Amino acid sequence: MQVIDRTRLKVAKDLRRLSNKDFANLLGCSEPKIRKILTDEKYQISNEDFQQITEKLCLPASFFWADDNLELVNSSDIFYRSAARIKAEYRNANEAYILLAKKINLYFESKFTLPKFSFPELEIFEYDHPNYPANVANNLRGFWGLGIQPINNIIALLELKGFRVFRLPFDTKQMDALSFFDEQSGSPFIFLNDFKSFERQRFDAAHELGHMIMHKDDNAEYNRTKESEADQFSSEFLMPHEGFISHLPRNLSIQSMIEYKKYWRVSLKAINYRCHKLDMISDWIYKNNSIRINSFGYHVNEPDPTYGDQSLFYSKILKILSNQPNFDSDKMLEEIGISKQDFNDLTFNSLEKFEASKPKSKLYIVK
Structure with missing residues (x-):
């Protein structure tokens, strides 16, 4: 033994x-x-x-x-949002799930050459300038060749750029999302909570991307300034200034904002906030809109919700693995050291979807 x-x-x-x-x-x-x-x-x-x-x-x-010689991740290396609100049991459980995520990644890396993350060479100056986060977001969009149009699938984009994106297996609002850079694999990890709206999940993904690009070498301990910078980055990355104002409706009513948010696939609150930050609406209109959004319950239940961005990474990996001789999903799980439920919870139900997509065996009656 x-x-x-x-x-x-x-x-x-x-x-x-x-x-x-x-x-x-x-x-x-x-x-x-x-x-x-x-x-x-x-x-x-x-x-x-x-x-x-x-x-x-x-x-x-x-x-x-x-x-596997995998190391546990220290809390101080993880970008938590509102860390003080997270109960110790959730923090400990999350750091345990991070180990499972690292085990999944190690297994896949032993089988394939996966997309590798490399820090973009961005020419950014004046790090203390108020527009620094927006400048980083715009420069990153340019570096990745994204133009000024909406990002169709931010999860797939991050996976393509070498990020390892997993789902947080907690149905709790205590934890929005988190990220950390894994020195062992050289990969940034992002965990998203799909308990919230799809719009919020997209914003969270861009927020964590901002942390990795701007704050990777800083202490990850909760800091209001860093959180604000990541929010500004996310807003600009999902709704670039030039593209945002070029399609902006002339009459910025709540209803027109609801229509406009569907173009960028962000929340109504994010549209209202973006319009205010770009001086498209006054302080008074912004505050009045915020009151009305809350009164309609749109801060909880998003009006005209978008569809969810999907991970493409795990389904592709499983499809390639299944074409190899003698592949067995149970053997894979045993080698990783993970239960089927935990694997599905972390990988957006990828194994469950993969097994459901396999063609069913046909029965023939022999006379």
Whole structure:
């Protein structure tokens, strides 16, 4: 039997958002025994206990071996938004899911040459200028050849540029999105919460992109200035100044803004805010619009919602893998060290969609 990594045991417990007491109740044992299992290297975990741990936590045994040499990510390296509002259990669980995401990425990188991220060479000056984030966004659009039109699928764009995009497996509004740069693989990781509107998810993706481009070498600890800069970057990246004003309706009513937001596929609040920042509407109109948007409930339920941007990366990878001799998805999951549910949760249900897309076997009646 391979040596069980105690750190992975703690990660597994955090993954399921369990306290020591919860873990003990789940296994039907005492808390002192749980503490020994988690921390005492001299304590011998029996085969029976280990099997129960894997079954109760829904993780394959391979998760608990540290053969991959993957490092856990420190909280200080992750760009969290409103970090103070995030409960410790969610923060710990998220950092456990990050390890799973890194394991998925490591497996795919062992099989293929994946898109590699390289920092764009942008000529940006006056880092302390108020328009710095917008200038970075516009320069990045130019560097990537995006022009001034709406971005059709920002998730697919990020994947093409070497970002590893995953889904946050929490149905909670405490956590919008997060990002970090993984030095081991040289790849930026972005996690998106699809619990919110598709418009918000697009803005979040651009926001995290802004962090990676502008703040990658800074301490990721929550900072209002950095968050504001990432918001400004996101607004300009999704709605570039020149393109935005060239298609702007003459009569900027709430209804015309609802129509206009469908062109850029952003929220009504984002359109209102962008118009105000570009001095297309006065302070009074902006504030009045904000009050009306809230009164209509549009800040919660987006009017005329857009369609969701889709990950293309995982479906392509699975399709290529399935064409290889002797490919088996269960074997893949075992090699990664992940459950099918966790894999689907992180990869936007890619394996579930892939299996549903496979042609069904035909039955023939032989006379």
